Amino acid sequence: xxxxxxxxxxxxxxxxxxxxxxxxxxxxxxxxxxxxxxxxxxxxxxxxxxxxxxxxxxxxxxxxxxxxxxxxxxxxxxxxxxxxxxxxxxxxxxxxxxxxxxxxxxxxxxxxxxxxxxxxxxxxxx
Numbered sequence: 001x002x003x004x005x006x007x008x009x010x011x012x013x014x015x016x017x018x019x020x021x022x023x024x025x026x027x028x029x030x031x032x033x034x035x036x037x038x039x040x041x042x043x044x045x046x047x048x049x050x051x052x053x054x055x056x057x058x059x060x061x062x063x064x065x066x067x068x069x070x071x072x073x074x075x076x077x078x079x080x081x082x083x084x085x086x087x088x089x090x091x092x093x094x095x096x097x098x099x100x101x102x103x104x105x106x107x108x109x110x111x112x113x114x115x116x117x118x119x120x121x122x123x124x125x126x
Contacts, residue, residue: 019057019085026091033072033087038102040069044100054098057081057089062098069102118125 001075026033043064054062057079064078076086093099 007072012019019081019089023088026088026094028110031091031094033101034104035073035083036071036104038069038071039065039075039090040100040102041065042097042100046096054093054096055089058093058098061086061089061093065099 029100039061060079064075070078072083072086072090075090076083079086081089090099090101094101
């Protein structure tokens with residue numbers, strides 16, 4: 001045994017609670033981010049100087065959102081961070097006006113399947 005706790009290939013180890021300052025819930029407003037909620041950079045976001053005050057994980061999430069709108073699940077996968085951490089970080093970004101979040105449509109507000117089938121049949125009849 002060589003006495004090392006991890007090998008050199010593991011890279012730096014930062015615990016999730018360190019990235020979120022020990023927080024487990026996003027923002028003071030208790031915002032809840034569904035896995036399929038879509039996140040985009042807010043065009044009216046504060047200038048780049050305000051971004052420089054953010055942590056590296058916050059900036060990484062903003063970078064991922066700049067190229068295209070992404071779901072919370074995609075951000076977690078692309079940033080290689082736990083979903084819980086991403087939710088807390090997104091809460092910070094939302095509160096700071098850096099991102100916009102589009103929540104998924106609740107199932108009760110989706111159109112009835114019968115109506116959709118009738119529309120399809122009507123289109124086929126044309």
